Amino acid sequence: MIIVNIAGLALIVLIVWWFWLYKPQSQALDQEDSVIVVENGVYQPAHIRIPPGQPATLRFLRKDASPCAEMVQFPALNISEQLPLNKTRSVQLPALEQGVYEFHCQMQMYRGQLHVSDL
Amino acid sequence: MNQAETPEAESTCAHSHTEEKPSRTRELLIDGAGCASCVSKIEHALQGVPGVGQAHMNFAERVVTVSGEATDAALVAAVEQAGYHARVMPGASSQDALQEKEQAERDYYRQRIREMILGLGLGVPLMLYGMVIGDMSINTAAQRMAWLVVGLLTLGVMVFAGRHFFIGAWQSLRHHSANMDTLIALGTGTAWVYSMVVVVFPEAVPEMARHVYFEATAMIIGLINLGLALELRARGKTSEAIKRLIGLQPKTARVIRDGEETDLPYEEVVQDDRIRVRPGEKIPVDGEVVEGHTSVDESMLTGEPMPVEKTSGDSVVAGTLNKTGSIVFVATRVGKDTALARIIGMVKQAQNSKPPIGRMADVISSYFVPVIMIIAVISALAWLNFGPDPALAFALVSATTVLIIACPCALGLATPMSVMVGVGKAAEAGVLIRNGESLQTASQITAMVLDKTGTITEGAPKVTDIRVVAGESEASVLGLAASLESGSEHPLAAAIVESARERNLQVGSVSRFNAVVGQGVEGELDGRHLLFGNEKLMAERQVDLGEFREQAQQLAAEAKTPMYLAVDQRLAAVIAVADPIKEDSVAAIKRLQQRGVRVIMLTGDNRATAEAIAHKVGIKEFVAEVKPEDKADKITALQAAGETVGMTGDGINDAPALAQANVGFAIGTGTDVAIESADITLMRGSLHGLADAIAVSRATLRNIKQNLFGAFIYNVVGVTFATGMLYPFFHVLLNPVVAGAAMAFSSVTVVTNANRLRLFKAQQH
Numbered sequence A: 001m002i003i004v005n006i007a008g009l010a011l012i013v014l015i016v017w018w019f020w021l022y023k024p025q026s027q028a029l030d031q032e033d034s035v036i037v038v039e040n041g042v043y044q045p046a047h048i049r050i051p052p053g054q055p056a057t058l059r060f061l062r063k064d065a066s067p068c069a070e071m072v073q074f075p076a077l078n079i080s081e082q083l084p085l086n087k088t089r090s091v092q093l094p095a096l097e098q099g100v101y102e103f104h105c106q107m108q109m110y111r112g113q114l115h116v117s118d119l
Numbered sequence B: 001m002n003q004a005e006t007p008e009a010e011s012t013c014a015h016s017h018t019e020e021k022p023s024r025t026r027e028l029l030i031d032g033a034g035c036a037s038c039v040s041k042i043e044h045a046l047q048g049v050p051g052v053g054q055a056h057m058n059f060a061e062r063v064v065t066v067s068g069e070a071t072d073a074a075l076v077a078a079v080e081q082a083g084y085h086a087r088v089m090p091g092a093s094s095q096d097a098l099q100e101k102e103q104a105e106r107d108y109y110r111q112r113i114r115e116m117i118l119g120l121g122l123g124v125p126l127m128l129y130g131m132v133i134g135d136m137s138i139n140t141a142a143q144r145m146a147w148l149v150v151g152l153l154t155l156g157v158m159v160f161a162g163r164h165f166f167i168g169a170w171q172s173l174r175h176h177s178a179n180m181d182t183l184i185a186l187g188t189g190t191a192w193v194y195s196m197v198v199v200v201f202p203e204a205v206p207e208m209a210r211h212v213y214f215e216a217t218a219m220i221i222g223l224i225n226l227g228l229a230l231e232l233r234a235r236g237k238t239s240e241a242i243k244r245l246i247g248l249q250p251k252t253a254r255v256i257r258d259g260e261e262t263d264l265p266y267e268e269v270v271q272d273d274r275i276r277v278r279p280g281e282k283i284p285v286d287g288e289v290v291e292g293h294t295s296v297d298e299s300m301l302t303g304e305p306m307p308v309e310k311t312s313g314d315s316v317v318a319g320t321l322n323k324t325g326s327i328v329f330v331a332t333r334v335g336k337d338t339a340l341a342r343i344i345g346m347v348k349q350a351q352n353s354k355p356p357i358g359r360m361a362d363v364i365s366s367y368f369v370p371v372i373m374i375i376a377v378i379s380a381l382a383w384l385n386f387g388p389d390p391a392l393a394f395a396l397v398s399a400t401t402v403l404i405i406a407c408p409c410a411l412g413l414a415t416p417m418s419v420m421v422g423v424g425k426a427a428e429a430g431v432l433i434r435n436g437e438s439l440q441t442a443s444q445i446t447a448m449v450l451d452k453t454g455t456i457t458e459g460a461p462k463v464t465d466i467r468v469v470a471g472e473s474e475a476s477v478l479g480l481a482a483s484l485e486s487g488s489e490h491p492l493a494a495a496i497v498e499s500a501r502e503r504n505l506q507v508g509s510v511s512r513f514n515a516v517v518g519q520g521v522e523g524e525l526d527g528r529h530l531l532f533g534n535e536k537l538m539a540e541r542q543v544d545l546g547e548f549r550e551q552a553q554q555l556a557a558e559a560k561t562p563m564y565l566a567v568d569q570r571l572a573a574v575i576a577v578a579d580p581i582k583e584d585s586v587a588a589i590k591r592l593q594q595r596g597v598r599v600i601m602l603t604g605d606n607r608a609t610a611e612a613i614a615h616k617v618g619i620k621e622f623v624a625e626v627k628p629e630d631k632a633d634k635i636t637a638l639q640a641a642g643e644t645v646g647m648t649g650d651g652i653n654d655a656p657a658l659a660q661a662n663v664g665f666a667i668g669t670g671t672d673v674a675i676e677s678a679d680i681t682l683m684r685g686s687l688h689g690l691a692d693a694i695a696v697s698r699a700t701l702r703n704i705k706q707n708l709f710g711a712f713i714y715n716v717v718g719v720t721f722a723t724g725m726l727y728p729f730f731h732v733l734l735n736p737v738v739a740g741a742a743m744a745f746s747s748v749t750v751v752t753n754a755n756r757l758r759l760f761k762a763q764q765h
Helices: A002-021 B007-017 B037-047 B072-081 B094-132 B141-160 B163-174 B180-200 B214-238 B240-247 B339-352 B356-386 B391-405 B408-428 B436-443 B452-456 B474-485 B491-502 B535-540 B548-557 B585-594 B607-617 B628-640 B655-660 B688-723 B736-759
Strands: A036-039 A042-044 A047-050 A056-062 A071-074 A079-082 A088-093 A099-104 A111-116 B024-031 B052-058 B063-068 B085-088 B252-257 B260-265 B274-277 B286-291 B294-297 B308-310 B327-333 B431-433 B447-451 B462-468 B511-516 B520-525 B528-533 B561-567 B570-578 B598-602 B621-623 B645-649 B663-667 B680-682
Touching: A002 B356, A042 B163, A071 A088, A079 A088, A079 B339, B024 B072, B037 B052, B037 B063, B037 B072, B072 B085, B094 B141, B094 B214, B094 B240, B141 B163, B141 B180, B141 B214, B163 B180, B180 B214, B180 B356, B180 B391, B180 B408, B214 B240, B214 B408, B214 B736, B240 B339, B240 B408, B339 B408, B339 B431, B339 B436, B356 B391, B356 B408, B356 B436, B356 B688, B391 B688, B391 B736, B408 B431, B408 B436, B408 B688, B408 B736, B431 B436, B431 B688, B436 B663, B436 B688, B447 B452, B447 B628, B452 B598, B452 B607, B452 B645, B462 B474, B462 B491, B462 B548, B474 B491, B474 B520, B474 B528, B474 B561, B474 B570, B491 B570, B528 B535, B535 B561, B548 B561, B548 B570, B548 B607, B585 B598, B585 B607, B585 B688, B598 B607, B598 B628, B607 B621, B628 B645, B628 B655, B645 B655, B645 B688, B655 B663, B663 B688, B680 B688, B688 B736
Parallel strands: A036 A056, A047 A111, B447 B598, B447 B645, B598 B621, B645 B663, B663 B680
Antiparallel strands: A036 A042, A056 A088, A071 A079, A071 A099, A099 A111, B024 B063, B024 B085, B052 B063, B252 B260, B252 B274, B274 B327, B286 B327, B294 B308, B431 B680, B462 B570, B511 B520, B520 B528, B528 B561, B561 B570
8 A cells, every 4th residue: 555655646746747847948939930730739839939029920820620729818918819720820929028928728728838038 | 821811810919919000911922923033032022111020932832921010002012013913812701711610610519429429329328237237347257358348349439539538638748738638538548447457457456346437438438529519509609799790791892993883702892992882782891972872770880779871971881781772982991991890800809808807717727637636646545545445446436536527628618708708798789898807897887987078968069049248249259259169179169160150150260269278268350359168267367247147057057058258358248058968868877876886977067067967867976167187087086985987988088087997988979989999989879888888797797707606616516526525424426427427518507607698688778
């Protein structure tokens, strides 16, 4: 039983680390060609880096027919955009200060982060 | 690059994101570009156009994508100048986009139903077998073989009907996030793996725990797919209002070019095109009537039930219905610029925004799934340590049930679904709500400040009385007053000038004109000094009013606005102007008061007139003789007293007060209003729109609270039951299949409750 309990506790620690403590690498966005694909419950890439102080355009391509994937929201920026299926949709971002800005679907099941920092 | 983006949607999106000019993306089809070197030349030419952000050409497709605020014509001209031909590719219309969306949803629905049939097709017989025979355990070799076959069939269900859960879960896990798929995949996967271990290695499991749960895996997959299909159906109803708005746009317009009438798609209509509309047809774009006479039903946009007469010079708006006559009009606003397109854009934006009340649910949602996973592990450990035999089976059932019953979707859907229906419902009543925050604040309004002119009254005052001193005539004093007021922008001035025009009086040219804010005007005409304004102005300039003061008070008591005319410091006349009260103002104000809203009237008028108007419409509190710049201070004072204040005005003179109020309501007449200017825009002039706005916002907030409470309680109670925490007291442990059914229907319940708002009747008058 001790082994089982230790394994259980280790699993809890793993959950906490994997979902909350681990900080994934963000991907610098190439303004020309990069597209954020919405598919299978995730944004790919989900962690995007853009430079501060200049407007940027994010292009989303939704391949996921689930209605959950239909909206992308940037709550801190008061931006909300409907994503058509199998089409790209651009979201214009204003010049932002350094920081991390969350984006997600309406139900927060699809989640991503916008890292505004020097590339 | 080959995917057409919708300029219409792009523009609405961009509008919400930038405070300045909207930026949008368009695609130009290039003709004459024969070599790859043309690419940089064309891109360079476009980037040189002021307002262009980016220009990127896909040479293979001869398509260049341009972003920025430059006009289409400027882009085409730049390409032409570079030696090529270009045309702007039409983007998909709202209607096309809607059709595509509906087709995708139909496909999604059918797919989920097929998966549901597959899951329940295996799960229901297995469950019935378990209930009737009651033996889901493995004791013999034959049973092992039979369950192995069932296990493989269940694997088939997982692959063909539940694949999307597992792929979604895996992708999320890889990206260090978790969602509903994670819970379903973990729950059903754990049940299947455990059952297969029992089948393949029975000796690895204590004898009492040799029980299979294949029916749970198949049933849960079937039920969750059913839930997703039903949720989609219910969601479809939440967007009915926007679909109706999009459906208002007729697909074609009969355009007269070079004397010939041609039916063209409405997207191809350009500014200054002449368009014919026959009785029974819808107006395709915004414009100004140049020929004919008709009545137009604008109720679909304004909520105003009476048709509006239209003749030469009158404006018409896209989506409204031409009733009686045939007209020709000149297009003034086309495509994304029409009032209808702007309304659709604004309603879409508002429907997708979230009121602050939803923020707590967002915070919970962001931690939800990992927390449920931890609870499942703790629950399993608790059963293994303290549970009765077979502890392993109990641990498995409780962990699986916890994973399955928890429903992050119900919590996540609670707010947006209600906002979607509520904002749409308001739009149907001619009330445009800017965003979720405005919606929430409108529901909390305790005090409503109404501007008098144009809000409570028609805003079109008329001269009713002229009292002159001995030696003066009505015509002469009206002529003098009109000469002075022709330079003023005050609504009362228009009444004086109009009255003089009706009497064909000569209006002279006034020199040294001066407007005394909140008091009146002065100037010189033919060497005489003219002073025209209220009692305060006369008192300041020490003009003796004599017996006319009493007459003026009497006029004011009749809700008229008396104004004095003094010529060379001597009183010449009292001219009274009255602004008729809108016929439904009394009933609408009563509706507000019945809802517990304190109604306060602000006016620049004198106290007696204000009192008379207030009395007529049933308002107990009013502030008279308020200068426009002081209105905002009055709002601040109310806020300091703890009130949540709504301010209603025409949006022009009242801008600071509208901005200061917790919610600013712009009251428009018809569709020709600056719909982006206020928190809430009332498309028609009636104050009933105000009562409707408050009623619908309160109903929506109530609905959100019900949803949030329901979703929260469901999860708390459901997860508590699922852990088996109550087992020691009642010896009841929740079955994973029941958990699957509860989870599947929890989000459907939330969406259905939001749909109840569709039955809400805004106009209860």
